[in-house]
Amino acid sequence: MALSTQDSDDDSHYVLVAKLDNARNMTTMLKAIHFKDTAIVFASENGLKVTVEDAKCVLANAFIQSELFQQYQLRVEQITFSINLTVLMECLNIFGAASQPSSATSLKMCYEGYGHPLVLMLEDSGVLTDCSIKTQESNETLDFNFNSANVVNKIIIKSECLKEAFSELDMTSEVLEILMSPDKPHLRLSTFGNAGTIQSDFPKDSEMVEQFLCSERTVNRYKIVLLKPSVKALMVSMRTSIRTDNRGFLSMQYMIKMDDGQICFAEYFCSPDEDFDAS
Amino acid sequence: MKCIIPGANLKIFARAIHSLSKIGDEIYLEALPDGLSMRTVNSSRSAYACFKFVPTFFLKYDGPCDTQKNTNDSSVSKCKITTKSCLTVFKSLVTLEKTVERCRLVLDVELDRLVFQLHCKHGIVKTYNLSFIECENLQAVFSKDFSPNVLVSQSRLFHDVVANFQSGQEEITLSVTPERVTIRNYIDDEPEPQKVIRTELSLMPEEFENYRVGVDTEVTFCLKELRALLSFSESSNLPLSMYFESAGRPIILALDSDPSFEANFVLATLADTGTQVSSSQQSVKPLVSKGAAASKKNQPGRVKLPQTRKPPSVEAKTKKGGVSLQRKLSDTFGPKQSSSRMMSEFESTTNGSETVKKSNLDESALKEVDIADVSTAFEENNGTSTSCINEQSKNLPAKPNEVTAGQIGKRLLPSASDKPGSIVDGASPVIPAQHTAFEKVVPTHSKPAVCESNASEDDETDDDDLVPGTPPSKRFRSLFFGVSQSTTSDSQPTTHPPPVVLAEDSEDENDD
Numbered sequence: 001m002a003l004s005t006q007d008s009d010d011d012s013h014y015v016l017v018a019k020l021d022n023a024r025n026m027t028t029m030l031k032a033i034h035f036k037d038t039a040i041v042f043a044s045e046n047g048l049k050v051t052v053e054d055a056k057c058v059l060a061n062a063f064i065q066s067e068l069f070q071q072y073q074l075r076v077e078q079i080t081f082s083i084n085l086t087v088l089m090e091c092l093n094i095f096g097a098a099s100q101p102s103s104a105t106s107l108k109m110c111y112e113g114y115g116h117p118l119v120l121m122l123e124d125s126g127v128l129t130d131c132s133i134k135t136q137e138s139n140e141t142l143d144f145n146f147n148s149a150n151v152v153n154k155i156i157i158k159s160e161c162l163k164e165a166f167s168e169l170d171m172t173s174e175v176l177e178i179l180m181s182p183d184k185p186h187l188r189l190s191t192f193g194n195a196g197t198i199q200s201d202f203p204k205d206s207e208m209v210e211q212f213l214c215s216e217r218t219v220n221r222y223k224i225v226l227l228k229p230s231v232k233a234l235m236v237s238m239r240t241s242i243r244t245d246n247r248g249f250l251s252m253q254y255m256i257k258m259d260d261g262q263i264c265f266a267e268y269f270c271s272p273d274e275d276f277d278a279s
Numbered sequence: 280m281k282c283i284i285p286g287a288n289l290k291i292f293a294r295a296i297h298s299l300s301k302i303g304d305e306i307y308l309e310a311l312p313d314g315l316s317m318r319t320v321n322s323s324r325s326a327y328a329c330f331k332f333v334p335t336f337f338l339k340y341d342g343p344c345d346t347q348k349n350t351n352d353s354s355v356s357k358c359k360i361t362t363k364s365c366l367t368v369f370k371s372l373v374t375l376e377k378t379v380e381r382c383r384l385v386l387d388v389e390l391d392r393l394v395f396q397l398h399c400k401h402g403i404v405k406t407y408n409l410s411f412i413e414c415e416n417l418q419a420v421f422s423k424d425f426s427p428n429v430l431v432s433q434s435r436l437f438h439d440v441v442a443n444f445q446s447g448q449e450e451i452t453l454s455v456t457p458e459r460v461t462i463r464n465y466i467d468d469e470p471e472p473q474k475v476i477r478t479e480l481s482l483m484p485e486e487f488e489n490y491r492v493g494v495d496t497e498v499t500f501c502l503k504e505l506r507a508l509l510s511f512s513e514s515s516n517l518p519l520s521m522y523f524e525s526a527g528r529p530i531i532l533a534l535d536s537d538p539s540f541e542a543n544f545v546l547a548t549l550a551d552t553g554t555q556v557s558s559s560q561q562s563v564k565p566l567v568s569k570g571a572a573a574s575k576k577n578q579p580g581r582v583k584l585p586q587t588r589k590p591p592s593v594e595a596k597t598k599k600g601g602v603s604l605q606r607k608l609s610d611t612f613g614p615k616q617s618s619s620r621m622m623s624e625f626e627s628t629t630n631g632s633e634t635v636k637k638s639n640l641d642e643s644a645l646k647e648v649d650i651a652d653v654s655t656a657f658e659e660n661n662g663t664s665t666s667c668i669n670e671q672s673k674n675l676p677a678k679p680n681e682v683t684a685g686q687i688g689k690r691l692l693p694s695a696s697d698k699p700g701s702i703v704d705g706a707s708p709v710i711p712a713q714h715t716a717f718e719k720v721v722p723t724h725s726k727p728a729v730c731e732s733n734a735s736e737d738d739e740t741d742d743d744d745l746v747p748g749t750p751p752s753k754r755f756r757s758l759f760f761g762v763s764q765s766t767t768s769d770s771q772p773t774t775h776p777p778p779v780v781l782a783e784d785s786e787d788e789n790d791d
Contacts, residue, residue, distance in 0.1 A: 161403055164374055170367060185404075195364035196392060196409035206402040 019071035023107035033060035035229035039085035156211035181217035248272035280310035293369035300362035301507035309357035359414035426522035427493025499549035
């Protein structure tokens with residue numbers, strides 16, 4: 001049940017008010033990018049963008065568009081704040097992580113502005129919970145400057161086949177090498193671990209590959225520990241788009257379907273592993 | 280070596296690898312003209328497992344003769360690979376079953392890699408290039424045909440039997456008579472034997488597909504290896520055969536009904552009550568003939584427990600009377616031969632002649648060293664075997680409770696302080712003579728027979744010197760001690776809890 005009893009006048013001092021009938025939609029998206037404690041929330045008229053970054057090398061975004069919310073009110077152009085994502089997840093899951101269609105937890109999120117905590121009101125089967133989470137100033141967000149214009153190769157593939165490859169990645173290997181080429185092998189994921197070299201080849205004519213746009217052969221290596229968290233998003237996604245740009249930066253975008261059929265996106269950016277010995 | 284496994288058989292192949300990984304750390308692959316064999320042996324060389332797949336198991340099978348002309352043909356068709364590497368390929372059985380259409384296995388000598396190529400659905404190909412090690416043959420010599428005792432049944436039956444035992448149970452004892460077979464857990468040296476759960480169940484011959492008992496016997500072997508084999512066979516519910524003879528002789532568990540593959544697990548069994556180590560054989564004879572009076576005083580330190588550790592079997596023997604005594608005598612000598620033979624059987628000649636090609640894991644290289652070291656350690660540690668036996672003697676006070684027959688009791692007491700072999704002697708008290716014998720022989724640790732004597736300070740010192748920091752891990756000890764037959768002469772030595780050994784020492788001093 002939505003919190004319809006709340007008087008909208010009371011919300012006048014809130015800069016951001018967002019209501020969601022099923023909090024699970026939000027938890028699914030946040031779980032997909034939850035690999036660090038701190039997240040930056042960026043709210044605009046389009047919706048919420050939650051960003052998590054690590055080691056200045058990997059960045060993850062979860063987009064929760066305003067259409068997903070039953071009510072989305074933003075009194076300013078945009079606001080940004082940093083928050084402890086672990087705590088936020090715990091609060092959102094306060095009624096238990098398992099969800100039944102009959103008793104969905106509804107959520108009302110309020111934010112007064114700079115310096116104020118994020119207020120959450122969760123209701124499940126008549127039980128109401130109030131949460132107030134301290135917010136922090138957001139640091140400079142990392143910007144990889146990944147332009148669509150600079151994309152060299154792009155592959156859209158069904159997540160099903162990638163799930164297995166990524167979850168069985170040989171973690172004794174330091175890097176994951178991604179090869180994309182117009183010739184065979186079209187997409188190859190390689191690891192170099194203690195057991196030996198393991199390669200997974202995906203041909204472009206496979207029915208799993210939905211789109212294959214490769215202009216040149218690129219081989220890039222990424223630190224496997226940085227990419228491992230992306231498996232979280234991969235597991236809940238239906239489709240994945242893998243793109244690399246001219247600098248070797250990797251962008252993986254995941255299309256995630258919500259319980260009610262709505263689509264949300266999460267994306268991971270990762271910087272390539274460079275060898276500095278040559279120069 | 281080059282072969283292609285169809286998707287349908289891949290599950291069997293993967294299960295075989297999982298099963299082998301539970302036994303040993305390395306798999307010896309060999310492509311023979313009559314099939315591909317995968318063998319492994321455990322670290323204490325007390326269990327050997329072999330899976331053999333005939334050429335019809337594969338879609339395509341190129342034996343050793345078909346491989347590329349290389350300098351040394353034998354090096355092309357066999358190799359050794361760590362089970363860990365193998366498991367990375369066949370990790371998830373469920374996924375393998377669902378997605379893999381076929382698996383191509385190639386031993387690529389030029390690249391020095393063993394290549395597993397899984398062709399999955401939707402055109403996806405997964406290639407695993409694993410490093411391998413060159414090796415010599417791992418061969419076990421065993422014969423199923425001459426086993427007097429054979430039990431054959433669906434693996435489901437054995438699985439149900441094994442499920443009754445606690446998961447931590449190390450060894451079980453299988454006793455057969457023409458009327459029934461009894462399986463019970465084997466109690467190793469325990470500080471409080473009275474508090475140990477005992478499990479026993481009996482099966483009638485009717486439950487088995489084939490039940491042949493030529494020699495009434497009792498064999499004790501490691502449960503872990505049986506479980507490993509059952510994990511492979513229970514899904515397909517193949518008939519499992521057990522071939523065995525008597526305590527000390529190896530027991531062979533075989534799946535030989537399926538035409539496309541064959542599995543053989545050869546396990547060492549605990550030597551009979553008389554002897555725990557082959558070295559005892561030499562000392563048994565003179566002591567038996569001595570017939571010295573047994574000291575009635577119950578000296579825990581003097582107690583030679585190996586036989587008393589198994590009161591049930593002792594009881595069984597008394598039922599049979601003299602015949603069993605005779606048999607005991609032969610048994611005591613029997614195991615020695617078998618144990619030494621087991622040793623040679625399992626010799627993979629890796630110690631000297633192995634070249635580590637590209638050992639992917641350092642531990643693989645270390646493993647070779649370890650085996651060699653362990654073997655030599657066993658030679659050196661002959662002296663410590665007795666200390667092991669002696670520490671079991673601590674249990675003697677508890678044991679007599681289990682003994683009911685007077686004859687047994689009589690036999691136990693003297694044997695308590697006897698050398699293991701002396702149980703054969705029945706009621707003849709042997710202790711004092713042994714005591715002197717031990718004292719005499721103790722200093723000269725060189726011969727294994729000598730070391731069979733009570734643990735002396737020297738023995739213990741040796742033990743302490745050789746293994747200064749032995750962790751007091753019972754489990755480790757029982758693994759060696761419990762299945763000591765197949766290892767080199769003495770298997771107990773290296774792993775005694777130091778505190779027990781020290782206690783032994785003080786008693787010796789008292790006696791002196």
